[in-house]
Amino acid sequence: MTYLATRLAAVKPSASMAASMAAKALRAKGHDVIDLGLGEPDFATPPHIADAAHAAALRGETLYTPAAGTPALREAIAEKFRRENGLVCHADDVTVANGAKQIIFNALMATLNDGDEAILPAPYFVSYPEMVKLLGGVPVTPACGPETGFRLTPAQLEAAITPRSKWLFLNLPGNPSGAVYTMAELQALGAVLERHPQVLILSDEIYEHILFDGRTFTSFGAACPHLRDRTLIVNGVAKAYAMTGWRIGYAMGPAPLIRAMNTVQSQSVTSVAAPMQAAALAALTGPQDCIATFRSAYERRRDLVVAAIDAIPGLTLSPPEGAFYAYIGCAGLIGKRSPQGRHLTDDTAVADFLLHEAHVGTVPGAAYGLSPFFRISTATSDAILTEATARIARAVATLTAGDTE
Known part of the structure; x- marks a missing residue:
């Protein structure tokens, strides 16, 4: 048409x-x-989470919230990053959106110019390249097969970076491969990124709690704190708490990027539904068993x-x-x-x-x-x-x- x-x-x-x-x-x-x-x-979804949304609605929490999310939820997310990931984080460093995918979309909308490149190690989550293309960017997709454990190597990253590179996407653990990066592997990628200050890092950590064989999770932010001023940590409650349909994603990042993402959100969906935010608050602050x-x-x-x-x-x-x-x-x-x-x-x-x-x-x-x-x-x-x-x-x-x- x-x-x-x-x-x-x-x-x-x-x-x-x-x-x-x-x-x-x-x-x-x-x-x-x-x-x-x-x-x-x-x-x-655990009952106490659904009950929290119901109670919020009955209390009249059915109006608009700030575009970035309610103060209570953003503080709970900041505390989660401090407690679980060892990150220095404050509520103002956090934004909330309708799922992790909208977080990523908001970040790309706020940063991509036509022709900017996003490095997406393959195999990648199916929506990454489509969002990049929709917003005028160009996906660059180095192949990371079984021979590297489906992980991006420093040499592959160095070879993929050009003057047009704007973003590197990491997915920890990976969808679809299930690959998990160690602290040392993330730091080796960080050493490459230090030489290329124009590259922003998006670390999608939505599956952080689903690790096998006694593995422990390392956030990219914890591995490379010196890159904080260009790192966006993406997460959400969908996978860890069986809440895919509740549509709550969140992120922490540098203040200029978070402000820009909030502007995008305020002019698109306005905010996330208030009862859903109450549910996410209960998920993060309630029982974790x-x-x-x-x-x-x-x-x-x-x-x-x-x-x-x-x-x-x-x-x-x-x-x-x-x-x-x-x-x-x-x-x-x-x-x-x-x-x-x-x-x-x-x-x-x-x-x-x-x-x-x-x-x-x-x-x-x-x-x-x-x-x-x-x-x-x-x-x-x-x-x-x-x-x-x-x-x-x-x-x-x-x-x-x-x-x-």
Whole structure:
């Protein structure tokens, strides 16, 4: 349609949402489909959090709040950063938005000029490059495969930086790979960034509490405090507290950037709904036992999926170190054919095959900038994951060698 903005031509809808919608469409036709496309905890939000939102609404906390968030919530977030991450943080360093994605969008809206580059180590969260392109920027996507543990190396970072570089995005732990950086690895990246003062750092730490095998979390801000004046730490309550639908993200960063982001927010969505902010306040200041409970379940599910995939010829899976995804290598399936004649030419074709012939919804690695892989969410029950991986195994077993056309 000619009235649409030209900037939209380069932007794709969310691949994970598209995969989930495709699974739902097939289910609506009567098929028994397991949708592992969306990264969403299957746990209920803890009752004390929902009760706090209800009580706030009954108290009349239903009006506009400051664009940056309520003073009480911003102070609680500052205390969280001090307590859990060892960061020097005050309420004025904090902003609250409708999810971590809006935090990132606000930051890019406030800083990107046409042609500015954002370094997005691949595999990356599907929305990063699309937001960059939507706001006139250029994604630069160094490939960080299994040989580096899906982590960006200092040499790769140095090679990716140009005079147009504006941002480096890090995701700790990574979606979709589950990769976790050590303190030393973050400091090595920081040493490169010291030589390039024009580069801002966005550290997306939304999965910080979902770590496996006894690992401890290190925030980029704690590893490289000398880069604080150009570092934005992004987080939220969605993953740690099973609150994806409550839409509360937050960040801490340098004062000029936080002020600019608040200006963007004030002229777009105004503020976050007040009862939702009351819920987030209860999450951060109330009982924290749910975090350990959820993490333990995610680790058990990780182990279940790793064992199941390891038994399927043609598939590989490096055990995720955190988050709740499995980024499954499918190079061994490329070139094969299904009994129905599907030729698996790439990981998009593999995901299509698994949806239509195994009835398991997945997201192809192409959406994350690194192929050939596909991602499944492990944030669902043991029984569902057992059935899903069994379906994948049965479907893969039907494949035969393809022809050479």
